[in-house]
Amino acid sequence: MKKKNFFSILVMLFAVMALSGCATLLSKKQTVTVTSDVDGAQVYKGKKFVGITPLTFQTKSAKSTFTVTKEGYEPQTINTSVAIRWNTLWNWLNGFYPGWLIDLAAGSTQKYTKTDYFVSLKDASINDEYNKENQHQYNTIAFEQVAGILVDAAAAGIAEGQQRQAEINQQKAEKEAQLRAEQQARIAQNNQQLAELKATSTRKVDNSVSTRSNTNSQGSYSDADVYLLARLIYGEARGESYVGQVAVGAVVLNRVASSKFPSTVSGVIYQQGAFDAVEDGQINLQPSQECYNAARDAMNGWDPSGGALYYFNPATATNKWIWSRPMTLTIGKHRFCK
Numbered sequence: 001m002k003k004k005n006f007f008s009i010l011v012m013l014f015a016v017m018a019l020s021g022c023a024t025l026l027s028k029k030q031t032v033t034v035t036s037d038v039d040g041a042q043v044y045k046g047k048k049f050v051g052i053t054p055l056t057f058q059t060k061s062a063k064s065t066f067t068v069t070k071e072g073y074e075p076q077t078i079n080t081s082v083a084i085r086w087n088t089l090w091n092w093l094n095g096f097y098p099g100w101l102i103d104l105a106a107g108s109t110q111k112y113t114k115t116d117y118f119v120s121l122k123d124a125s126i127n128d129e130y131n132k133e134n135q136h137q138y139n140t141i142a143f144e145q146v147a148g149i150l151v152d153a154a155a156a157g158i159a160e161g162q163q164r165q166a167e168i169n170q171q172k173a174e175k176e177a178q179l180r181a182e183q184q185a186r187i188a189q190n191n192q193q194l195a196e197l198k199a200t201s202t203r204k205v206d207n208s209v210s211t212r213s214n215t216n217s218q219g220s221y222s223d224a225d226v227y228l229l230a231r232l233i234y235g236e237a238r239g240e241s242y243v244g245q246v247a248v249g250a251v252v253l254n255r256v257a258s259s260k261f262p263s264t265v266s267g268v269i270y271q272q273g274a275f276d277a278v279e280d281g282q283i284n285l286q287p288s289q290e291c292y293n294a295a296r297d298a299m300n301g302w303d304p305s306g307g308a309l310y311y312f313n314p315a316t317a318t319n320k321w322i323w324s325r326p327m328t329l330t331i332g333k334h335r336f337c338k
Contacts, residue, residue, distance in 0.1 A: 031058050031115060031172055034066065034078075038121040041070040053119075054182070056175060066117075073121035194279070221299050225265040227287075229253075229295040232269050234287035235277025237334070244332040245291060247305040249298030251336065254309050261309075305329070308336035 034043055036053040043050045044067045050057055053068065069075035120126050229249050237248040255261035255268045262268050270278060277283045287295075305311070306328035313333050317323065325337035 031056060031168070031175075033116045033175065034068065034119065035117070036068055036119045036121055037123075038070055038073060041068050041073075041119075041121060043068050054179065056179065068119040068121065070121060074124060076119050076121060076124055076127055078117055078119055078127065221265065226292065226295050226299065228269060229265055229298070230287035230291040231283050231285065232275060232277060233294050234285055234291040235282035236275060238288065238291065240332040240334065242290065242294060243304045244334060245294035246297050246302055247308070247331050247336060248311065248334070249295050250303040250305045251308050251311055253298055254303070254305070254307060258309060304331065305336040307338065309338055311336045 034053055034055045039053060041053045043053060043055050045059075046065065050066070065077060065079050067075050067077050229252060232252060233245050233249050237245045240248070252265060252268050256263060256265060262271060269275060269283070273279070275283070308328045310322060310325055311334045312319075312322050314335050315333065322337070327335055327337045329336055
């Protein structure tokens with residue numbers, strides 16, 4: 001065989017081995033994880049919103065700039081190196097021909113970089129040091145392995161790519177399982193805090209408001225009922241007209257009178273998922289005198305809602321069921337229905 005033909009075949013063999021070793025890596029996006037010491041921080045890639053920390057996403061970009069921000073904190077920018085590095089080109093430009101041939105023969109022309117990034121919004125001084133430490137690139141090919149690599153280059157290139165892909169898949173599965181466990185733990189903690197908040201609120205009412213029956217025209221409602229209803233009106237309808245505030249109070253009392261709901265003011269108000277003000281804690285705000293008056297007027301029998309059992313804000317409501325209820329009227333931002 002002529003030397004020229006032998007050299008051509010050798011070059012073609014190296015090219016095939018390099019492509020076979022890189023094919024798996026080239027076909028996959030890389031998974032990037034961004035965490036912060038402030039949960040719920042917003043992550044942007046350029047001007048595009050990516051998600052909320054802790055965040056895991058995929059990208060093919062050779063270099064990406066991500067901005068992590070949250071209200072009350074100074075925005076922080078991280079420069080990631082998440083793509084696959086061209087070691088062959090680097091070695092060639094530097095005149096390191098043995099390393100170039102080794103990379104090509106082993107199918108190792110491209111390697112993954114570090115893809116976990118931590119961004120501190122509380123102490124920005126640690127970001128540069130942390131990211132610099134974790135963005136290094138690496139090769140698995142050592143110079144002393146030249147002889148072995150040249151012998152079984154084709155098999156090693158394919159096996160290495162498959163093994164690396166298996167490791168990446170395993171790491172991804174473990175990370176996703178960890179994130180799910182952390183999310184479930186946070187949900188459980190939030191539910192516990194909400195239950196404690198409700199219990200504390202109830203104790204405050206019992207300790208600070210006399211539970212004697214109100215002997216005025218409010219019938220059998222106690223002072224505690226008046227106070228609780230005023231708080232609910234303040235949390236749900238402050239900023240609405242006075243008629244709109246009375247209508248919200250009337251909906252609560254209409255539910256008390258209905259067999260479909262609990263038979264007490266506190267039972268209706270604290271029914272699971274019944275009112276946003278209970279869910280987000282605004283029920284614990286101190287009510288205004290106007291809301292006290294609205295609560296008393298509703299208890300005295302004024303019902304501007306027309307006997308409604310529900311109300312909602314059409315501009316924000318997403319529940320399909322509430323839109324199906326028969327409407328009685330609209331007061332301010334609230335639509336009342338049965």
